[in-house]
Amino acid sequence: MADLPPDLFDADWAREAERRALRDHRRATRARKARGLTGPSRGALLTALSFSAVVALAWAGFAFLDGTAPTASAPPTSAASTSTAPLRAHAEVDLTRPFADTPAAMWREGAGGIEPPPAHPVGPYSAEQVGQFMERVRRLIITARLDRTVLETRDPSLVLDQLAPALVEKLRPELAPGKEKESWYVAERIAAGARLLPVQPRVTGWMTPTVNEHGELTIRTNYLVAYAFDVPDPTKIDGPMDIVAVVRHEIEYRWIDDSKYAADARGVWFGEARGFSYSVDCAQSEHGFLAPDYNNPRETAAAAGHHRRSEEYFDPNIPMPTEDGCR
Template sequence: MADLPPDLFDSDWAREAERRALRDHRRATRVRKARRLARPSRGALLSTLALSLAVVLMWAGFAFLDGTAPSASAPSASTASTSTAPLRKNAEIDPTRPFADTPAAMWREGAGGIEPPPAIPVGKYSAEQVGQFMERVRQLIITARLDRTVLETGDPAPVLALLAPMMVEKLADRLAPGHERKAWYVSERIAPGFRLLPVQPRVIGSMTPTINAEDELVVRTNYLVAYAFEAPEPQKLDGPMDIVALVRQEIEFRWIDDPKYAADAMGVWFGEVDGFSYAVGCAQGNLGFLAPAYTNPPGTNSATPSARRSEEYFDPNIPMPNEDGCP
């Protein structure tokens, strides 16, 4: 391989870096560890299907994790319109309107919040090709983060069906039962024993098509999804963020179509990923599952970190937060 050192994960340093990444990922207010899946080089296609990752610790504004910016020919993602509504932390919970008194109340419902920008030519790719790839990415996000069957059963099969076969092979170890934390970016999983309320999650964010250093077409996405959970006695809880869990993910999707690669490498690959959760259950989060904050022991500061105003965590235009509210 020319783009990544061989046997990267055979080193003690790499194993420790990944261990730290997995430990930190599903904390209640910080899951900021990034990974880059190996480009399917000809050498890799002829040798091993083992996963190679580079753990990245860089963050600055919304610069993407590989340090590149959208090319001049790429359409910029429109800045997501954000709510200025305050978060009333101690407001009465209404299970029929769970997002009331949170900034997510003004976001679009479900798939309506995932809207690609107008497609124009990007690099060697036509507007039609760019538009088709953005639609594929849109379907991936909807399936991975909004499909109730995927969320509630934890079965990622519908998501994997939209990825390149070799990408799926590389994810196999991480998708094995008991390894949920390792595949947090593949699909959202509701913790066993918990149920979402019968309302659509609220969504805000953007996607930007561009060309990466390998001249591949990529779509960089930045979406926040607010999920509303059932609670046995909502009247005894402190406020809406006890049942509303917020998940933000910045994920790069790569389109592999170079004929020099094997047929099963063609299609959609994950690139770099980054994530953050706010007002979630710490114990389940550390296992790789999503649960509401009311499950946290008294005194856990998962929904009220002091680094910034609560409303800022709902803003996709701020840099990815790096706070950690779980013990």
């Protein structure tokens, strides 16, 4: 009997992937500077090209390492609708309606934005099995991205309880204090000192069931979550994006149920994972924590390399951004 499902690639591949990511990131940065590009926000961070995250996610099937944007898969017909509402970057902020004047104002509140499509048979898996796994993934995402206990205590235990025990043991080194950036894909963590407003985050995106090359039932997810933060002095902020942080995740969840694996290896595993965050506190993001943009130095705006319209960072239909505005 095999103990664990196979790794998606080996350590040699991971080391080469890290070198390639570093090289291509530097090339992209030099090219942006040569073009003199500037952008709309002083606080966007590409987690997918964060060098420490590259190493941490190698075993999990991290594939976005060549400096190019992946092709965006079309959402299923049941996916939550996305907004094309414009962003009014300098609108007056109402802390009781923090998402007003942002595209996230049109998204669903909290768990209502994480809605699986109708279940149907996929490969050897019945519609009932597919539906059950999509519901497990839904609960897992809600816990990891919306549960206030997880977010505010920065303790992912409630998430880990929903994963295969063998995977949790494999994750232990990356879950140690001080390594939060390496396990960004496990759960969101709000920075100490940052306070969420008493409103539900806004969510949009979709999940799609498939069977991967190993014959495993896999749920591919693509979600954006907008978080609204309190601010000590509202008179010192310029507009809604000073307190609204947007996080996007494209994460695969694998269902391991083959009896050839040990009992503790069966359950939910991670597959490929990509992430991007927009309008965030760069210093906190460097340590794996989420905080709003208003703490960033103003001069960061001039150094940001964005060349998209601001609204595009709210759109799960576009390819994952490759810019890094925090370096």
